[in-house]
Amino acid sequence: EDLVLYSAFSHRGVLGDPAAVYRRAREIAPHLRGVWVVRDPERARLAGLLPPGTEYVVPGGPRFRQLAARAAYFVNNVNWPDVPGKRPGSVHIQTHQGTPLKYMGADLLGKPGARHGVDVPGMLRRADRWDHSLVANRHSELVWERAYPCRFGSARTGSPRNDVLVGAAPDAGAAVRARLGVPADHTVVLYAPTRREYRRGGHVERFDPARLAADLGEGHTLVVRLHPSLAAGPARGLGLAELHRRGVLVDATDEPYAEDVLLAADVLVTDYSALMFDYANLDRPIVVHADDFDAYTASRGVYFDVRAEPPGHVARSYRELAWLLASGTWRDAESARLRAAFRARFCEFDDGWAAERV
Structure with a gap:
């Protein structure tokens, strides 16, 4: 039947590319019944990840097994750990979580620290269920086919969640700024670090965010968004929450x-x-702030050197980063040239219509 099971980030809620596909499907294919698999509905509701009226099911229960046995389509940005073997005739769509820079899938076999706790053979067995792997560029297509040497086909759709970003007006973020308490005339500097595999817990504070907020000076607001895996970890307790409370910066991790x-x-x-x-x-x-690139590459592995093919200027120390931002160099002609080359390579299939294609 026309039943679609959706999930994102291990059943956290209505998020990511699956959410974009779900919303568009409701508009242009209303005959499709979309049901979300949500591990903790109450927590998701409180976090704004389960909008009112969304049909959902909790994984593992009899109703979930019944729906999984009947669904025609499965849409996820990770693997389905709790779905039985793939039923003949069903279609599994893997959206992924963006364009890969760091090693994924089978490539983790050579990185013991990065694959700690990860069942790579099991991951590949589950990836064999995929029918379609969504890609935003040919780089992703090549990487996913290497990292997951399975039977799926690559679909050059673009990333559905990026549809809202393509061609966005300069004031498109005004409502979000207001919700975050950012003055309308401020320049917003978003700092979004990823996790590290060479440190237990994944969090490595590369510089003091309070210092950066101070160095940015008047007319600027520093917004920090940690990697989702660090949201409930010690990083928030190392002063970020307190800095947010004091108004030094905005913590947008949640x-x-x-x-x-x-x-x-x-x-x-x-x-x-x-x-x-x-x-x-x-x-x-x-x-790009790449002061520990060698350590990151040794522990996790990367598919290309982002310092050699960057989307903008590269800082190799906090001093360089502060200078780039204070001097205005971050938005000069060279920055625009580097960004144009980066966009040509990595935004190749993102044209605002990805969700509709899916």
Whole structure:
């Protein structure tokens, strides 16, 4: 029947590319019945990840097994750990979680630290269920086919969640800024670091965010968004929550939709986060802070050297980062040239119609 099971980020709620596909399907294919698999409905509801009226099911129960046995389509941005063997005739769509910079799938076999706790053979067995793997660029297509040497076909749809970013108006993030308490005339600097595999817990504070907020000076607001895996970890207890409470910066880690935070930013500062590929769709400046690239590469592995093919200027120390932002170099002609080349390569299939294609 026309039943679609959706899930995102291990059943956290209505998020990511699956959410974008779900919303578009409700508009142009209302005959499809979309049901979300949500592990903790109450927590998801409180976090804004389960909108009113959304049909959902809790994984593992009899109703979930009944729906899984009847569903025609399965849409997820991770693997389905609790779905039995693939039923003949069903279609599994893997949206992924963005363009890969760091090693994934089978490539983790050579990185013991990064694959700790990850059942790579089991991951590949589940990936064999995929029928379609969504890609935003040919780089992703090649990487997914290498990292998951399975039987799926690559679909050059673009990333559905990025539809809202493509061609967004300059004031598209105004409502988000207001919700975050950012003055309308401020320049918003978004700092979005990723996790590290070479440190237990994944959090490594590369510089003091309070210092960066101070160095940015008047007329600027520093917004920090940690990697989702660090949201409930010690990083929040190392002063970020307190700095937010005191108004030194804005902690946007708990904002449910990353796209909203990206829309609110005038410039992205990141290290090796996949958010850089999404943010590039806005054609706004990006600064890469790569002061531990060698350690990150040794522990996790990367598919290309982002310092050699960056989306903007690269800082190899906090001093360089502070200078780039204070001098205005972050938005100069060279930054625009680097960003244009990056966008041509990595925003290749993102044209605002990805969700509709799916």
